[in-house]
Amino acid sequence: MSKADLSSPPIPEPLQCGRFKLTFERPLVMGILNVTPDSFSDGGKYAMRGDALRQAERMMLDGADIIDIGGESTRPGAPPVPLDEELERVIPLIEQLRGANVPLSVDTYKPEVMREALSAGADLINDIWGFRMPGAIDAVRDSACGLCVMHMLGEPQTMQLGEPAYVDVVSEVRRFLEERVATLQQAGIARARISVDPGFGFGKSVIEHNYALLADLPDTAPRAVPPYPILAGMSRKSMVGAVVGRPAAERVAGSVAAAVCAAERGAAILRVHDVPQTADALKVWAAMRDAANRGRARG
DSSP states (O other): OOHHHHHSOOOOOOEEETTEEEOOSSOEEEEEEEOOSOOTTTTTTTOSHHHHHHHHHHHHHHTOSEEEEESSOOSTTOOOOOHHHHHHHHHHHHHHHTTSSSOEEEEOOOHHHHHHHHHHTOOEEEETTTTOSTTHHHHHHTSOOEEEEEOOSSOTTTTTTSOOOOSSHHHHHHHHHHHHHHHHHHTTOOGGGEEEEOOTTSSSOTTHHHHHHHHTGGGGSOOOSSOOOBEEOOTTOHHHHHHHOOOGGGOHHHHHHHHHHHHHTTOSEEEESOHHHHHHHHHHHHHHHHHHHHHHHTO
16 A cells, blocks of 8 residues: 555545444544353453443443444354343343443344344444345344444354355455445445445454455455445454464454554454553554644645
8 A cells, every 4th residue: 555545544434323423534443342151352251231331331431432242252163142142131231321422333143133222222233244134134224223244254153164265355355245235225225324344254264364354455345435434353363363373362462453554544443352452552543644644734
């Protein structure tokens, strides 16, 4: 990428997100709140509702712009969670957090959970299946919620069992997201409600595919002016662990570096476990970007 691209990535389309309209003069930090016993990095830490509420409050104080609530682990090999169990984990938490002045995202692919979450006050649905499940589009069509459409090759139970294969991972991810975005818009969902996610770690080889997607992040999204908001979720994942050689809980610095790389390449939303560290790093990056822009303005 050129020097201009690194210091001044194009500003994406604003995102209609339920009660909020998100703008992207800077990348937004999405704090991960897994209320599961088995998520790969923080499983069990916030399974109790009181612990989850305290963690949400901490993340908001630390600079989270969005809280992403997940009631089912989607780590490679994770078993599905029964519908009633996922609802019990997620819905009371949304109801207790909806008074906070922050968008609430729900990480789910189940249409029933989408409907109940939106009724409870959720603002964004973050779907690893890209709204391909029967009934998913109908569940979100008539609301004002934002949508995050993710690319995944295979399914969580099997996506990393073999060696994921692509001819050109960047163009194949882009074509998939273009098809899903077109399908959503044909169903009557406004472009302003749609963001996209290349799906780091979801049916991708740990190094080759994931880092190709990061390097060419703008080219993973459907081509449009202004661009669609891109969500990048790399926090503590194996793509970081394979480079730094540390277990998930010790990948903070590597994850922050990945987030800054994504910000340089125009990511609009960064989905992270480590909110204060990421927020601080982005402030430093933004100060550098602003200084570079001032320098160019002086001639």
